[in-house]
Amino acid sequence: DQQVKQNSPSLSVQEGRISILNCDYTNSMFDYFLWYKKYPAEGPTFLISISSIKDKNEDGRFTVFLNKSAKHLSLHIVPSQPGDSAVYFCAASVVYNFNKFYFGSGTKLNVKP
Amino acid sequence: EAGVAQSPRYKIIEKRQSVAFWCNPISGHATLYWYQQILGQGPKLLIQFQNNGVVDDSQLPKDRFSAERLKGVDSTLKIQPAKLEDSAVYLCASSMGTTETQYFGPGTRLLVL
Numbered sequence: 001d002q003q004v005k006q007n008s009p010s011l012s013v014q015e016g017r018i019s020i021l022n023c024d025y026t027n028s029m030f031d032y033f034l035w036y037k038k039y040p041a042e043g044p045t046f047l048i049s050i051s052s053i054k055d056k057n058e059d060g061r062f063t064v065f066l067n068k069s070a071k072h073l074s075l076h077i078v079p080s081q082p083g084d085s086a087v088y089f090c091a092a093s094v095v096y097n098f099n100k101f102y103f104g105s106g107t108k109l110n111v112k113p
Numbered sequence: 114e115a116g117v118a119q120s121p122r123y124k125i126i127e128k129r130q131s132v133a134f135w136c137n138p139i140s141g142h143a144t145l146y147w148y149q150q151i152l153g154q155g156p157k158l159l160i161q162f163q164n165n166g167v168v169d170d171s172q173l174p175k176d177r178f179s180a181e182r183l184k185g186v187d188s189t190l191k192i193q194p195a196k197l198e199d200s201a202v203y204l205c206a207s208s209m210g211t212t213e214t215q216y217f218g219p220g221t222r223l224l225v226l
Contacts, residue, residue, distance in 0.1 A: 004155070006155075009153075034214075036217075041219065042219050042220075043117070043204055043206070043217030043218050043219050043220050044156070044204070044217045045216075045217070046214045046215070046216070049214070089155050089156070091155075095212055099211045099212050100158055100161065100169055101156075101158065101215065103155030103156045103157070104155050105153065105154050105155045106154075106155055
């Protein structure tokens, strides 16, 4: 039973434009959400997170939006750069339950120069 | 600061053989995780340690997989005997505590023939 879903396996965007990556979840108990970025042959690296008490968190070019009623979160990258080309995973957890992460299947972003 | 170290980086074995992976977490990180990432899927938690105690091993196939964390630092994950479906990347991650950001190692890519 996949509790976190990323329905777009890939996304292609022109350099300088906005990239929007989407993630849906089914467990209403999730209260902490993260995005990880993964380059080939490397482990995932933490990008940005959001707690369920917020609906937006920004860090430079990266913004995560959380819509609890729709059980949906998205990652916006503005402006997109070729170095952003990677696989992006969203993850969700229940903090009091030892923060066990459930990952989506990932979206491969390709930013074209 | 050194990151999470894993070895070997690649391993090819035949089914029914045994294999072991090693992980050295970031110094001072009390929590250690082993994930299995099958091609096209997100990482799935196999086992979580807090110091040298097991917090969660609900998704660890205990008939063939075992893990230990000696002295609350390094950890080994063993598969015996391996099956074809065990082909995956095995990721180790660590965090300061259970509610902190997880930092991933580069992973061990296992191919079972």
